[in-house]
Amino acid sequence: MGKTRYIYICLLAALAGTASGSYTFTGAQNNQLLTATNWVENVSPVNQHLVFADNGWTSRNMVTTGGAGYLYALSMTVNSNVNSVTTDEFQINGWTATSRVFCYNGVSVDADVSKNVRLSGYWGFNAGVNANPVFQHYGSGILQMQVSQYGLVGTINSVRFKGNNLNKVSVTTFSQNWIGTTILDNVDMAIARPTAGATTNAIGSGLLDLTAGSKLSLTGYAVLGNSEIQIENGTVFDVSGIAGGVFTNATLLQGKGTVVGDIYQTGALRAGPGIGTFTFQGGLAVAETSSVGFELGTGSYDVLANDGGDTLVVAEGSEWKFNGMGAELLNGIPMTVLAGWGSISGSSTNIVLTNFAEGYSLDTSELFTSGVVTVRYSGPPPASQISVADSNSVVICWDGGTNKAYAVQRKTDLLFGTWSNVVEGVISGNGGMVCVTNDTSASQAFYQVVFE
Numbered sequence: 001m002g003k004t005r006y007i008y009i010c011l012l013a014a015l016a017g018t019a020s021g022s023y024t025f026t027g028a029q030n031n032q033l034l035t036a037t038n039w040v041e042n043v044s045p046v047n048q049h050l051v052f053a054d055n056g057w058t059s060r061n062m063v064t065t066g067g068a069g070y071l072y073a074l075s076m077t078v079n080s081n082v083n084s085v086t087t088d089e090f091q092i093n094g095w096t097a098t099s100r101v102f103c104y105n106g107v108s109v110d111a112d113v114s115k116n117v118r119l120s121g122y123w124g125f126n127a128g129v130n131a132n133p134v135f136q137h138y139g140s141g142i143l144q145m146q147v148s149q150y151g152l153v154g155t156i157n158s159v160r161f162k163g164n165n166l167n168k169v170s171v172t173t174f175s176q177n178w179i180g181t182t183i184l185d186n187v188d189m190a191i192a193r194p195t196a197g198a199t200t201n202a203i204g205s206g207l208l209d210l211t212a213g214s215k216l217s218l219t220g221y222a223v224l225g226n227s228e229i230q231i232e233n234g235t236v237f238d239v240s241g242i243a244g245g246v247f248t249n250a251t252l253l254q255g256k257g258t259v260v261g262d263i264y265q266t267g268a269l270r271a272g273p274g275i276g277t278f279t280f281q282g283g284l285a286v287a288e289t290s291s292v293g294f295e296l297g298t299g300s301y302d303v304l305a306n307d308g309g310d311t312l313v314v315a316e317g318s319e320w321k322f323n324g325m326g327a328e329l330l331n332g333i334p335m336t337v338l339a340g341w342g343s344i345s346g347s348s349t350n351i352v353l354t355n356f357a358e359g360y361s362l363d364t365s366e367l368f369t370s371g372v373v374t375v376r377y378s379g380p381p382p383a384s385q386i387s388v389a390d391s392n393s394v395v396i397c398w399d400g401g402t403n404k405a406y407a408v409q410r411k412t413d414l415l416f417g418t419w420s421n422v423v424e425g426v427i428s429g430n431g432g433m434v435c436v437t438n439d440t441s442a443s444q445a446f447y448q449v450v451f452e
């Protein structure tokens with residue numbers, strides 16, 4: 001690999017500039033310029049689209065700001081002409097904190113770029129309000145994010161890393177402090193930190209959303225500062241290379257994709273959004289501070305699954321929360337919400353049920369042994385109406401649920417004896433009032449309606 005060579009370009013640019021357009025940034029024409037007035041055609045690239053093109057990139061493989069002024073641009077494109085550099089990468093560098101590279105819409109790497117492209121030094125987003133910059137990488141090399149620090153002007157709504165074939169992105173930055181959503185869209189991103197240090201926000205501090213088959217790998221002492229990590233269906237979050245062998249996560253972790261490696265979860269945990277299966281290829285330890293959530297529907301339910309053989313460790317005091325979603329759940333059908341684990345160690349009595357329809361409850365006695373919960377339906381309230389038709393007839397009526405089966409039982413002494421059915425077989429509900437007449441000569445009788 002050849003020695004890295006630098007082009008020092010000092011850009012003295014103001015926020016007000018020429019009208020938006022495209023400006024070709026060529027190595028030979030723009031070498032060692034001092035001010036914006038020295039640019040070819042006397043054009044300052046303020047708020048323009050910059051194209052890193054041909055002319056001189058064989059010997060010059062880096063564009064950098066100098067010690068005075070910022071580079072402001074709407075967007076930047078790296079095309080295949082940079083393939084002629086003699087090293088394995090082409091760099092765009094912000095020289096100091098007071099001479100950053102500011103980019104509003106993001107950076108694009110064309111599909112025919114075979115060299116690695118490194119964004120290094122001090123960068124920022126000339127954001128305005130609610131900006132959505134995109135780092136679009138379609139090349140066959142690696143988009144290397146080695147930014148020392150990001151600065152912001154305005155508000156970031158989202159930052160997207162977009163590829164079209166799991167294109168590789170590496171992040172070794174120490175501070176990327178945008179607060180909006182970070183989206184990985186069909187990219188294979190690796191975040192590495194070879195030495196331990198203070199916690200930083202490697203890719204923002206808002207929601208981190210893995211989409212479109214993306215993969216995110218953490219190695220060494222890499223950390224995340226995102227408020228939520230969402231692993232969508234078909235995506236992978238790989239922490240198997242983390243130093244110490246266990247990744248500690250203090251924020252909400254949810255998804256329908258796959259986590260590879262051992263996790264110590266101190267924040268909330270659930271499948272989703274929506275009912276689905278969240279798969280772990282490694283051990284999972286749920287801390288006392290964690291809340292584990294499940295949604296239960298009619299015929300479907302959330303699952304935290306293991307690919308087989310690993311241990312789920314449950315801390316006493318951890319919350320296990322089941323949302324019945326107000327549905328008429330299937331009575332008596334076991335639901336394996338913890339599936340495929342080699343073993344489950346520990347248990348918790350902190351079980352919370354929410355949004356369960358009237359008459360429904362949940363049996364969790366096997367949750368921490370076999371991973372199974374079972375819905376129990378106690379039926380509607382007791383008979384809503386009872387009357388004496390004549391001296392020998394009693395009429396009992398109640399609200400009968402559709403396709404529900406009931407029995408009406410009687411005994412003459414509430415303290416002694418056994419209950420007996422007043423009608424042979426079961427009584428089917430029809431979604432409305434169901435009535436049964438019982439002929440009796442007893443001086444007193446007690447009745448109950450039982451859901452079968």
